[in-house]
Amino acid sequence: MRKILGAAFLACLPFAASAAEPKAKPSIDYTILHAQVILDHLGFSPGILDGREGQSLTSALKGFQSTRGLTESGELDKPTLWALHEYRSWRPIAKIAVPSEGLQGPFVNPIPKDAGEQANLPSLGYTRPLEKLAEMFHTTPEVLVELNPGGAGIAPGVIFNFPNAVPDSRDYAGDLKPEWRRTLNDLNVGAKQPEADHLVVDKSEKVLKVLDADDKLLAQFTATMGSQHDPLPIGTWKINVVDTNPKFHYNPDLFWDAKKGDEKAMLPPGPNGPVGVVWLDLSKEHYGIHGTPEPQNIGRTQSHGCIRLTNWDAARLALMVKPGTKAIFQE
Template structure:
């Protein structure tokens, strides 16, 4: 009976929003190749045949003129292409046109990278932006399509692309500042060393900028191939994904966590699916709190208490140092933000390793990237219902 009541309650919230299986992504690449025919050969009369090994010089050569549709990503050997002048060797990455903010006109996204940026701005997180339409991007597309009554495919079909509009360039440029460099701190190797730090800060500008712009460090390096990240100086310009658009105010009426898909969904008072974030879950099934929960506390600058009893193999547990407190910061074990639940020791929180969200597991809590838990904390309050399903 309790199981039937749970299913009925969730059915009231989700209605007919059951998610079908995601179909295989389709990708169409169109390259037009108009061929200019060579001029007809000139008829040579009363002339001896050319010597063997020589060429007839008064016949125009054939030419092929290639025209490629803009906005299509093409993988190529960049070093070879640069040598013959097809690309600028200093160009970071081929992106769709229209990244001049002053002259930008709202338009649909043209590349997988732009699709990820557009989804991220709207609250349907593709995870760490990397320009590749993987499983987390497809899950975000499914949620977006549900919200807007589109055919649910998990792919960018024509209707989805038209609805997913970019109202600002997908790439922006920022400059490294002295203050940003001053906040960096190397992370201690042990819990004791970490407990002595003034903050669990970023260790590098690469880590800082990647997290602040919701992308993978590898992709940020790809956008900026000439930046010397290990010796970066104040004033260095850096291209970053333009993900800073704020979400409209939303008050969550239900947070729904699906363990099987490792997603966290947010529904508003009209049962609209207004946000989806990838999440990590507990390693052991017995440590995953399935059922009805609720938010009890929120902390946007959370510290962390290290308890040696939970880490019996640590040096601190062996020497009996007792509990240690780690200061707030993005490299805190719970990230920047803690949302406590009405189950002792359980919560929704951030992480120092955003690349691993949805791919690794935790001790039992629900882990989001720092940027997504910072969005979520603005939607919930003590008492917000949280529903966890297998």
């Protein structure tokens, strides 16, 4: 049977840090979008594919530069652009007929904030087709609207512009559960992933690194990790269980910021659940690596101690690891 997340694994529900006044977003830069798409395909996650600069892109560029012997500037300088040019066949935009599977629910709108009310839902699925399509192409609904100004309504077969997150292969190996194969397909996670020897979660860089036995960097993901109340547990741990499409046992006793009167509740699975589409259970009690319902906030908010990735990056990581994979948490 699929393992259900117990109360001991609850130090991971996201909460927002105080934020400055929002600034107007610049227009999509297609050179940046092209770089993001290439980095995403290569496993150096730039976060959401939105054609804009930011800390996630800077970290992804540094990771890519380190594997090519380039100066780790974190910028799209000439040597980096030239190195990325090798992968120019991955175009920034994919004009695709809206896939029928992208419009299939169940959709849940609105999703109540109260855990007790969420427990009564059949799932914590996407709120609408546009949100599902956005995660499928590693972006946000807002970016899809920008890429398709004045476009036709969403319907099967309608041609839309998407960030090119289309994988090279969907031939997933192993005896995977049908619902997990469907999740991987829905998130456009490629079947060809490197095998991790160990992971390094770096607090100062705000990234999770995937390395081989010779410490060669294989992939890197921007991550949210800990907070002042629930700091990242520095040390060496291991992955115990890879739990896909998990349920979530909410226990307010384990949260410093739980509301008075909150009661324990078992929340259904779904991409908009507190841990997203996958939970990598760690040997450090109460801690795990998991997805999130808010990909645009990765690296920008805080967590209750766990390590959060976008749903598509968490799903990709799940294909790279296995029970027993070492995870090193460092400053």
